[in-house]
Amino acid sequence: MIIQLAKNTDLSEKEDLKQKIGTFGIKVTEVRTQMGDYLIGIGNKDFDIRKIGHLKGVQDIHIVSDDYKLVSKKWKVKPTSIDLGDGIRIEDGSMAIIAGPCSIESEEQIARVIQHLKENNIKMMRGGVFKPRSSPYAFRGLGLDGLKWWYEQAKAAGIKIVTEVMQVSQIEEMVDYVDIFQVGARNTQNFNLLDELGKVDKAVMIKRGISGTIEELLQSAEYVFSGGNEKIILCERGIRTYERASRNTLDLNAVPILKSKSHLPVIVDPSHGIGIREFVPQMALAGVMSGADGIIYEAHENPEKAYSDGQQTLNFQQSALLAAQIRKTFALRKTFQLL
């Protein structure tokens, strides 16, 4: 049960309300985000909401039977729009393109990528400065220095920064330089990290877990929302299966299913989703047709020399071509009557 509180509800009214609801055997969690105040009630599923609908402070009540509540479309039918400033948005009905290298490597590299993005009217850049690596001996990224170089150039160019945060202690040092915090596939269920990302007023893009279910992805988003941050983007990036001919199995089924269950925008990552450069464009366009609100892919001036993920990274020529194809495909999709 979600109770949306009226804008002007004061503290004592809220406490009264919580106490009253508690008497019906319902456990209440209070949620305050950038956008509003909510009470989440768990337990006593047969509860008749008319018993509290008239109480002072209650603006609206919704029964949500899913295990996730605030991210459910059963409560909020209107799609969530993520406003990154400068007229840049990630939202249902538009097509976000996010491109950039796997790893941030140098100031020169950043400059060349930004140049490429500007030439192709791409407004968001991805790149890793803290890299999760399965081996402790592998390159772990340039860290905060890399992020600061990047920020300086991106800000000047009007380009938004999407980068992975790996642990709680990084949030504070990164927050001024990041537009979208990415939660990686190995951290989708790092609940402490999600809790803390609920406390910042920056967008958070949560990648589906390496073998995470659609339900778990939504519950992870619920952590961020219930922590206080409504600016959440979901990302399908492929799941682990028995198939070995591709790096992951891109599960595009997840796109319409997520869109039908949640009001949050959904992005597709074809680079990790198939892991083979030659086939990234096809899977990106398939992602557009499946209903995605955006595509995030890896691009590098010289993929063969990239520090990581070169085998799935497009060069600038391929990237330019793909960006145009994504836009044309999306334009066609908009003419269709799809859910």
Next chain:
Amino acid sequence: MIIQLAKNTDLSEKEDLKQKIGTFGIKVTEVRTQMGDYLIGIGNKDFDIRKIGHLKGVQDIHIVSDDYKLVSKKWKVKPTSIDLGDGIRIEDGSMAIIAGPCSIESEEQIARVIQHLKENNIKMMRGGVFKPRSSPYAFRGLGLDGLKWWYEQAKAAGIKIVTEVMQVSQIEEMVDYVDIFQVGARNTQNFNLLDELGKVDKAVMIKRGISGTIEELLQSAEYVFSGGNEKIILCERGIRTYERASRNTLDLNAVPILKSKSHLPVIVDPSHGIGIREFVPQMALAGVMSGADGIIYEAHENPEKAYSDGQQTLNFQQSALLAAQIRKTFALRKTFQLL
């Protein structure tokens, strides 16, 4: 190693050739299809093909390191075109649409589906008369009678028949009434059935196994080809994973990968691939963008009353809309430079 034999090679020349090759420690399998004669050599990978290239009867020799040989693109670069007659083809560069009910239910049902297909210029009809069911107590299909009713109407309407064959003994009784034999996902590795389908001159569409790899699908196709039948279509229909929000996980990665490895056409089945009616169109269009040469989906006048698979079956209005969208999406795809 594949040795393509010259058209006019006589029996004794062929025997000489086989004996000669055998002396190099290579096991030879003879393959004769509708299109040509081949010798497949296995073993002795370091063999120098120049030793036999000049022999009488040898038209061409190809080294194919894959476990599948005749279906590999390493040997035959030109895409295979499946000609069903009446100008109807399944092939790279065109977009086949196959629609129809899960089960053939009655003569009246057939008539209504055919009417719908004609109105929408759809030339191929799917439907089951022999149904594989996990429970022995479930409806197992109308059998041969149903197929004969169907044949009569389809022939009159110029529509081609795609239907599943479940066992060897059915091939002979079905062959006169079928245009494309479908091998179901539970029979992808029924090697005896594949062997026998190699002996008929009808197209064979092999569905990927329930948890079959891309490699295994190609090896199953190799069975049919090496049995003597080159008219093979591959079908991605979703694989079994841990995810429970969809019936199967439609693996569209398989489309560009199959197309890059084999010269055979590839079809996508979004109905089984996601199993949820509302999302079949999105996944069909995603399949088109992934590079498929055709889409096969379930359609029924009244899906709620279908004998089986109703939850994933489109009604005629949805089907008409989808067929048009498939064509528009394919038209756009053809303007792109994709592999």
Next chain:
Amino acid sequence: MIIQLAKNTDLSEKEDLKQKIGTFGIKVTEVRTQMGDYLIGIGNKDFDIRKIGHLKGVQDIHIVSDDYKLVSKKWKVKPTSIDLGDGIRIEDGSMAIIAGPCSIESEEQIARVIQHLKENNIKMMRGGVFKPRSSPYAFRGLGLDGLKWWYEQAKAAGIKIVTEVMQVSQIEEMVDYVDIFQVGARNTQNFNLLDELGKVDKAVMIKRGISGTIEELLQSAEYVFSGGNEKIILCERGIRTYERASRNTLDLNAVPILKSKSHLPVIVDPSHGIGIREFVPQMALAGVMSGADGIIYEAHENPEKAYSDGQQTLNFQQSALLAAQIRKTFALRKTFQLL
């Protein structure tokens, strides 16, 4: 619903009964096995069985809510014992050991294996004469000749034969030489084959599908039982997962779960279950402790020279050691109070 018919029920009584039950909206399937006559009723789950319990011919009625009926423990609590003759049984409370090569290779090989089995008091021998191979160019077994050589020697030695049947047409030619028909992991849902195996009076061992669920294995067994054959053995042989360090993932969880759901005996195949010779003994003994009624493993005089599966095959010394360890482990297990 399962209705067990009284022994002396005549045809007209049975027809009366079927008609009467049909009037309650229940679809009736008649099953006649070696052991008894049954009517299986599907539909109308709220039916009050007291309405027919008193009718002539009804010996017993059981409500079985599972999708499988006759193989369920909800109906038949007493474990099924498979009697192979000569005092050799596969059943709950004893420990069957089945050993032998992957492929039958020659009369000499058979002789040496039988000698080994006799020395170690092993009463059942496995071996393939029809081999399912993913490549059409691989060795497909010695066929019926091999089976006949084997039969002659096995019969003389009092050893029972376990071998795979791949298609319906083989059943008749094999039936006189086989004690247990094995249905391989690629044929677990070959429903026609299961139907036909329901018509013979030989034991049938069904291997779990390559990615088959426990539920599907029981439904496949239901095919054989409802076809008329109660002599069914279930075999856990590992499932396909993402893990690549072993050939399959041996799912020993399946053993106690199958034993709790069904009255049929359960066998474990550690050779295919892990696929690495050095670790077959540990997994065999783990299988015993998980509650298996038997172990089937691959043994060969010289595994390095075996035609197939050598990497997971024990030599005779290892096999002798393992057989003794299996027996000791089972003796210990019998002293425990396990389900």
Next chain:
Amino acid sequence: MIIQLAKNTDLSEKEDLKQKIGTFGIKVTEVRTQMGDYLIGIGNKDFDIRKIGHLKGVQDIHIVSDDYKLVSKKWKVKPTSIDLGDGIRIEDGSMAIIAGPCSIESEEQIARVIQHLKENNIKMMRGGVFKPRSSPYAFRGLGLDGLKWWYEQAKAAGIKIVTEVMQVSQIEEMVDYVDIFQVGARNTQNFNLLDELGKVDKAVMIKRGISGTIEELLQSAEYVFSGGNEKIILCERGIRTYERASRNTLDLNAVPILKSKSHLPVIVDPSHGIGIREFVPQMALAGVMSGADGIIYEAHENPEKAYSDGQQTLNFQQSALLAAQIRKTFALRKTFQLL
């Protein structure tokens, strides 16, 4: 490549050595643990180790081709023994038993569990005070207070504490009260957490990831070891597959494979591995036979009233019986010649 340094190597000698090795194109990582000093060399696989074997400070050099180095058996053949004090060890050749509730609930609950453990000579107790939960609204554990109550009672009783740490910031506040830090299945690839656990001198038990490979588990262990902590225990707890009849698929294949690849002890968790109380004992004993060095299972005075995981938790009577059976099974296993 692993270079084990001589005990008395001083700083300048070590620097000389690092520089010298670097000249051969090898990237060197320095590792200092409780037990010794190492240099890990990555790159230049064809390097001839005789070129540095004679240098001052080098005690031993090993080539390790695996992606994990320090945890590999190729380097250190002798099994690692984890000494927890008071004569309590986890090591190859003995059988550790760890039991206790899913969640620590109260001081009274702790007292009763400890009483049960003492009566059954069980020396290690598991229990959660920080609980990872997929829903943000679920019970998240008693936290540090619960741990302190537990510590007081456990210390008095001579019982060791095994409990999950979820984030870096908890390590310092927990370290004085914990004997074995557990890394949960959702944190197996939380590399920052692993890094930090490398800096404490307490044992670390790493659970296999929810769909983690055996290789990834070893690489996660490598993080802890290369961070400076050799006291690592590996835990198989079931993986995520398509099978729905059990909570997870307990992959006992992992036990002999891990033991053959690494010198670290391996523990099996049958409670999470199957998730069904009635079958936990069978899977525990199967784990013993598969070669485990210990079993960790959930026990509670009254499982039906447990805050979490009640469905897979044994009561004290079942736990007492199982502990005895584990010991008897292990005693039998020791008489066998298994790898």
